[in-house]
Amino acid sequence: MKKLQVISVISAITSLLIATPLMAQTTIIKNVNGYTLSGETLIKFSAISFTNDTINKTYQPGETIDIANDVVVIDGHGQTMLPGLIDAHGHVLGYGHSLLRVDLVNSASEADAVNRTIVYAKDNPSLSWVLGRGWNQVQWLNNSYPSAKSLDKAFPDKPVWLKRVDGHAGWANSKAMALAGITAASKAPAGGEIIRDEKGQPTGVFIDNAMELITASIAPPSRSEDKLALTKAMHSLASLGLTSVHDAGIDQNNINLYKELASENNMTIRINGMLYLPSENWQQQLAQGPFKTHDDMFIFNSVKIQADGALGSRGASLINDYSDHAGHKGLLLHDKETLQHYIDFAMNAGFQVNTHAIGDNANKLILDLYQQAIAKSNTKSLRHRIEHAQVLRLVDIPRFASLNVIASMQATHATSDKNMAVTRLGEQRILGAYAWRKLLDSNAVIAAGSDFPVESPNPFYGLHAAITRQDHNNSPQGGWYGEQKMTPVEALRSFTLDAAYAAHQEKLIGSLEAGKKADFILLSDDIFTMPASQIWQSQVLQTWVAGKKVFSLAEPSVAK
Template sequence: MKKNIFISTIPLLLLSTQLMAQTTLIENINGYTFIDKSLTQFSAISFTDDTIDKVYHLGEVVEVPNDALVIDGQGQTMLPGLIDAHGHVIGYGHSLLRVDLVNTTSELDAVNRTITYAKDNPSMSWVLGRGWNQVQWSNNSYPNAKSLDAAFPNKPVWLRRVDGHAGWANSKAMALAGITAASKAPTGGEIIKDKNGQPTGVFIDNAMALITASITQPTPIEDKIALKRAMHSLASLGLTSVHDAGIEQKDIALYKMLASEGNMTIRINGMLYLPSKNWQHQLEQGPYRTKDDMFAVNSVKIQADGALGSRGASLINDYSDHSGHKGLLLHDKKTLQHYIDFAMNAGFQVNTHAIGDNANKLILDLYQQAIKQSKSKALRHRIEHAQVLPLEDIPRFSSLNVIASMQATHATSDKNMAVTRLGEKRILGAYAWRKLLDSNAIIAAGSDFPVESPNPFFGLHASITRQDHKNLPVGGWYADQKMTRTEALRSFTIDAAYAGHQEKLIGSLEAGKKADFILLTDDLFTMPESQIWQSQVLQTWVAGKKVFSAIDVPSAK
């Protein structure tokens, strides 16, 4: 009897499974994808649950699957879901909850924005913000604690520079941290002081920890709120996956929780930050991914130097506008080698932040030695930013199978100061996308949000035009380094997926891959290139589910 009951329930279980599987067909679309590295157009796509069944190429008869949900795409453009290969998700989420100082026009403008925020958020024990950039101010000078002190004599204020490599504190914040004229910066950091030796309130790179150690860290609940808000915002911009560049064990636990709850709006490929708490133990456990592939950790993030704007990037020779100053290495060579060796031997991809030519050369040297020792060339190690390169080092990316993880909007943001910092000769190896591509290197595109806007169409526009949103300079900044439209889209899709060891999962729309895609009104390949940055996402789908919609596309049946 029990045996008969068991047998009779099998067809019911199969039927139940079949009923749960939903097939969707979206037709009448202007689709673009990559097949065998070539750009291909298509007119319809069908998928069941989270997996693509078939892509119908131009002229191919569309077969409607039985009981499929059919959606009329109304001629809209479909692209593979865009991937940001270098962003900071939790930081971005918290930035949405703090003072936004991006594009402030002066120190006073930044102070006034901070005052407005503080009035709207009176319960905050610290006033925190990010986004100022003194290079965009007419005086081109670092800000001073005094301008904040007038408005905030009793409440501590800490405002990070746009690149995250410098911070601006008021006197109350410095007093809480015990900062005086006698305070010395740690290795890899700098305390900016005036002519009398008094701290001005600006702290560079590792010196920022002197202030941040006094700030109460966000609670897990606050981090969760920030993550959820960030992922929803990123999806609205057309991002279906992000490589989170520098997370800790607590963040991994939080992502796992969100995944178990079904609250991962987009895919996250996390890089474990070295050094962070118990990082060795985390690496010893090996790479990790959830069953639904919404979250994975198979790489580490190391920082070699600072940023160019704050003169923290490590250069071989002096800054052209600061004689006697070559920038900062955040770790000595021996420590960097230890981190790299440990991670490679544990089977993790190593992704190292390097901006200055000295930092890039050093990391390539260390990689070359470590890859040979660990036999890990297949892990596709990366240099994050790869911003200023000695010309002779450019071919080494391809020969070492090292990926250049670059952010196009850094070039258009930095163009006003990069030549001043580097001079006419070194700039030829900076933001050198064409030189890298011509040497057969792979470029994985990102934005480095919240340093830059996470909007991937800003990055596509910058890659293709080498211009800002005012279409300047005419013809493009060092225009010989432009990408084609196809190359730019590859860098935000299949090449970014390759950089995360996920090219068999996402990055293009093909049978067997995940149904991650976006719908747009404009056609990336026919619209005026000057307008690409203005592209608006109509819908974003991740794993076969619509996670963002600016409009409702009606079903055909």
């Protein structure tokens, strides 16, 4: 009986310890060159205090800091501190899977490529296929295609598929060819070639359309591989200074993985997920309503719909013909009635609707459909969004503010597209394209992103493009349609407060103020005083999310 009583007491104490919140720990980072935003005003500060994940106070330069004995004090060594940057439009799983590839760019030889693959496979033992890209036999001394034999020695039982740098050839091992059913009798499809040895046996290299013979056998990523991809992606994004990302187009499986990662405390950065419509069981998922974790590391309160294609491929839906393709106006991916159904269903379920629209016809159509649906559902306060908002009729620009619709835009699209956009659109339509200044002057909110992995997720590339409208070679002089530039403060705001606002999180993150989460980054450079042409080269030294350091290039000094 006494033994049972002791066990009961121990059990009660254990339960009490589990239920008791962690002891509050206050940290002060002093001696920083800090910037944050209050409304549209840039505020400077020299120190920040936070307890656990919440900011207590920022200190003005010269202000006295009272430090209690139990406070951890970190010297910021004069580094620049900014609010954590937010990417309002990225694809986390796709980016993560791009990181789960062997990097063979500039490999010195076939043996070097094999060795890189071996090292990578040892670091990622759970992968069912070893995938990679970047080899180029022209750079090798023998100038010859590689063979399956060199891979077979290291990978007798695991399939390997490595794409050439240009994506027009692939290199497989024997296991991969066996899974694909490749034999000496296999024939290449039209537009493809199977490289063979002197005996007619496939060597392991497949050209162009013949690559499909292998890729058709590559199984979709497993759940564990998807989870690993998300984890790697979040770590990589944190190293670039991103503390939050709006994941633009996820499915129910992704939602469950994020919930699982959050329950394991493995969310490196905050994720705002948009459910892709249509995806499997999307109606049932929306019927459950919005969701967020208790620590706000994962939230799900929006959907993603795709109205048209891209400008470069002439898939963006235009009102009039493409200037370089008479008789072609692009295409809509859904008819008007289907788009209306998705929009109405999501708004009525209480979800923010975020629709991809690039061409002026797609943007006009979505604004029209939003106007009708917002009036019927009374959801103007949900701050619906248009993702990209790339080519707009000038008369449609004021509609964003009047409908409380956010323009979710990617500054690097302008600097990437500048060499073809005028050709596609002509001299008049281009005046409503990538029109950041016109939108801001009409009181629209712009939430900045990158659309990674289509573009680099590095937010400093986006800040640089927004401020200069130039590429990394400082071209063109004065910026491409330079009158549409953002100011440095506007650009920072688009990656912080306005991106947070676009996720209904402006009271939680986006600026460094008392009561908000301690999400911030430290840089060696000051983006407000350095030459604007160099902003894209800025290097993140530390990234903190919810008061925890999640990335560091060098450990800071700690003093009492």
